[in-house]
Amino acid sequence: xxxxxxxxxxxxxxxxxxYAPAPSWAAAGDFLRCLSASVPSQLLFTPGSPSFSSVLxxxxxxxxxxxxxxxxPLCIVTPIxxxxxxxxxxxxxxxxxxxxxxxxxxDYEGLSFRSVQPEAFAVVDLANLRSVRVNRASATAWVDSxxxxxxxxxxxxxxxxxxxxxxxxxxxxIGIGGHFSGxxxxxxxxxxxxxxxxxxxxxxxxxxxxxxDKKAMGREVFWAIRGGGGESFGIVLSxxxxxxxxxxxxxxxxxxxxxxxxxxxxxxxxxxxxPALPDDLFIRVVVTNGVATFQxxxxxxxxxxxxxxxxxxxxxxxxxxxCREMSWAESVLYIYVGSGKPVPVTDLLNRTTxxxxxxxxxxxYVRQPIGRDVWAEIFTWLDRPNSGLMxxxxxxxxxxxxxxxxxxxxxRGGVLYNIQYMNFWAAGNDGEPNVRWIRDFYxxxxxxxxxxPREAYFNYRDLDLGRNVVxxxxxxxxxxxxxxxxxxxxxxxxxxxxKGKIDPDDxxxxxxxxxxxxxxx
Ligand SMILES: Cc1cc2nc3c(=O)[nH]c(=O)nc-3n(C[C@H](O)[C@H](O)[C@H](O)COP(=O)(O)OP(=O)(O)OC[C@H]3O[C@@H](n4cnc5c(N)ncnc54)[C@H](O)[C@@H]3O)c2cc1C
Ligand SMILES: *[C@@H]1O[C@H](CO)[C@@H](O)[C@H](O)[C@H]1NC(C)=O
Ligand SMILES: *[C@@H]1O[C@H](CO)[C@@H](O)[C@H](O)[C@H]1NC(C)=O
Ligand SMILES: *[C@@H]1O[C@H](CO)[C@@H](O)[C@H](O)[C@H]1NC(C)=O
Ligand SMILES: *[C@@H]1O[C@H](CO)[C@@H](O)[C@H](O)[C@H]1NC(C)=O
Numbered sequence: 001x002x003x004x005x006x007x008x009x010x011x012x013x014x015x016x017x018x019y020a021p022a023p024s025w026a027a028a029g030d031f032l033r034c035l036s037a038s039v040p041s042q043l044l045f046t047p048g049s050p051s052f053s054s055v056l057x058x059x060x061x062x063x064x065x066x067x068x069x070x071x072x073p074l075c076i077v078t079p080i081x082x083x084x085x086x087x088x089x090x091x092x093x094x095x096x097x098x099x100x101x102x103x104x105x106x107d108y109e110g111l112s113f114r115s116v117q118p119e120a121f122a123v124v125d126l127a128n129l130r131s132v133r134v135n136r137a138s139a140t141a142w143v144d145s146x147x148x149x150x151x152x153x154x155x156x157x158x159x160x161x162x163x164x165x166x167x168x169x170x171x172x173x174i175g176i177g178g179h180f181s182g183x184x185x186x187x188x189x190x191x192x193x194x195x196x197x198x199x200x201x202x203x204x205x206x207x208x209x210x211x212x213d214k215k216a217m218g219r220e221v222f223w224a225i226r227g228g229g230g231e232s233f234g235i236v237l238s239x240x241x242x243x244x245x246x247x248x249x250x251x252x253x254x255x256x257x258x259x260x261x262x263x264x265x266x267x268x269x270x271x272x273x274x275p276a277l278p279d280d281l282f283i284r285v286v287v288t289n290g291v292a293t294f295q296x297x298x299x300x301x302x303x304x305x306x307x308x309x310x311x312x313x314x315x316x317x318x319x320x321x322x323c324r325e326m327s328w329a330e331s332v333l334y335i336y337v338g339s340g341k342p343v344p345v346t347d348l349l350n351r352t353t354x355x356x357x358x359x360x361x362x363x364x365y366v367r368q369p370i371g372r373d374v375w376a377e378i379f380t381w382l383d384r385p386n387s388g389l390m391x392x393x394x395x396x397x398x399x400x401x402x403x404x405x406x407x408x409x410x411x412r413g414g415v416l417y418n419i420q421y422m423n424f425w426a427a428g429n430d431g432e433p434n435v436r437w438i439r440d441f442y443x444x445x446x447x448x449x450x451x452x453p454r455e456a457y458f459n460y461r462d463l464d465l466g467r468n469v470v471x472x473x474x475x476x477x478x479x480x481x482x483x484x485x486x487x488x489x490x491x492x493x494x495x496x497x498x499k500g501k502i503d504p505d506d507x508x509x510x511x512x513x514x515x516x517x518x519x520x521x
Pocket of ligand 3: 507
């Protein structure tokens with residue numbers, strides 16, 4: 001049990017009182033005094049500040065992390081320039097206070113703003129550092145970590161007259177910083193691969209407070225930050241990316257198939273067809289109680305799409321009435337919202353999300369098609385009380401053509417599709433039966449998914465897969481294998497060596513950060 005004590009601290013710029021774990025309150029006071037010397041007081045929020053709660057909650061996406069039991073930071077810093085980020089790291093280092101960095105706040109375990117064990121830590125919230133600078137002529141952009149993917153997509157579409165795009169996630173409010181740090185996949189992955197396949201430079205603040213670009217950070221660290229997981233190597237301030245061409249009009253369709261109409265057969269078939277279609281065609285499936293909904297993006301016209309569907313996937317019985325032609329930027333929201341109604345493209349800039357439900361998620365990779373009988377049984381799982389849903393994202397094409405060691409994201413050749421399991425419950429409920437359902441369903445799925453290791457996607461973070469064990473003031477490399485090899489397969493060791501280079505003291509640490517490994521081990 002943590003003993004929490006109230007301490008009143010008088011600071012140069014703010015008069016505050018806050019709760020902090022007893023052992024570090026003195027360090028915390030020194031840390032805050034240090035910060036006050038370099039960061040304007042209106043950018044610092046301690047639990048005594050009137051806006052502390054609203055700043056903390058501003059980008060929380062899961063109300064289950066709003067309970068009184070959640071371990072909160074002793075301070076939130078909201079930098080408006082890079083020197084403030086540097087100051088947070090230098091003061092944190094000097095006074096033994098760790099920082100957790102938050103970009104979009106979508107972390108499934110909330111690790112960008114909470115600690116699982118009581119600990120005095122600060123949050124560096126990058127929401128104010130979010131410019132997007134598009135260079136149409138070179139088809140590149142610099143994007144700051146605090147931007148959302150929606151802000152990136154909007155800027156790219158606008159600057160290019162809907163001719164350029166970027167291959168990353170579907171939900172417009174996810175933050176660039178966390179999303180790129182873990183890979184970043186979405187509806188363009190079969191054509192163009194994932195976000196980190198297109199990162200060509202970056203600016204990192206390391207544990208010594210240095211600003212490092214691609215060249216200065218060195219080959220191994222630049223490799224590691226492109227998918228090796230957020231928080232582990234330092235704070236990435238901005239990313240230079242290569243943009244990709246898209247036709248000015250793309251085609252989307254959404255086709256629901258109920259179990260009574262043959263969803264089990266269509267899904268069984270989809271497993272082999274989805275990953276083998278032409279790269280311009282992406283068909284994912286959302287599987288809920290009694291219905292499989294096929295959601296698709298095609299980089300071309302409806303006229304060109306119809307013969308492909310008739311030839312390759314007649315079982316879906318898709319026809320012209322399902323086609324909706326629109327710009328690529330519009331297609332993101334059309335498919336994400338999924339209501340079948342058009343959504344204005346400016347909604348890509350809306351950073352507010354609904355907070356009416358909490359959720360729990362986890363993931364799997366499938367390398368062998370799942371049998372028809374198993375699909376029939378899966379639908380009985382989705383029909384139970386307190387059940388959730390599955391999202392199946394097809395691989396194949398470019399995402400699978402990139403070699404496994406080219407980036408830390410290892411789920412490449414041979415993967416048929418990714419499964420995300422998700423369950424929701426009303427904010428305010430404890431969600432225990434919903435979490436139990438997802439854990440039981442995950443256990444049921446074990447024989448049918450990838451093995452040795454049972455692969456998982458880092459950005460669908462799940463602490464059930466394991467967490468760090470600290471030995472002698474650094475996270476243990478051996479203990480970290482339990483979760484690290486699921487997320488990174490054979491790349492885990494190389495990530496640990498890169499961590500050993502850039503942050504051997506393990507200053508940047510959370511429950512699933514990469515442990516440092518010294519070279520001679
Ligand atoms: C509704 C929803 C939809 C999603 N859809 C997709 C999808 O389509 N495709 C997909 O691939 N993923 C998807 N995700 C997962 C998403 O990619 C991850 O949750 C991602 O980590 C979120 O990034 P963030 O900046 O919003 O999160 P944060 O919570 O801010 O950060 C996540 C982790 O990265 C660290 N971090 C944040 N910023 C930085 C930085 N600048 N430098 C270093 N470390 C940093 C944090 O400390 C934390 O550990 C979705 C998530 C949600 C909630
Ligand atoms: C960053 O902000 C500080 C004020 O906190 C200011 O002194 C400094 O000049 C700014 N730096 C840049 C590069 O804008
Ligand atoms: C443990 O690491 C932290 C962060 O690097 C450091 O501040 C602290 O002094 C270290 N403690 C010991 C006992 O080495
Ligand atoms: C197209 O599909 C819809 C829905 O499945 C169906 O109602 C409609 O009759 C079909 N149209 C044609 C021309 O086949
Ligand atoms: C932004 O999205 C939220 C959540 O969906 C919604 O409630 C709000 O009305 C939207 N704001 C604007 C300006 O559209």
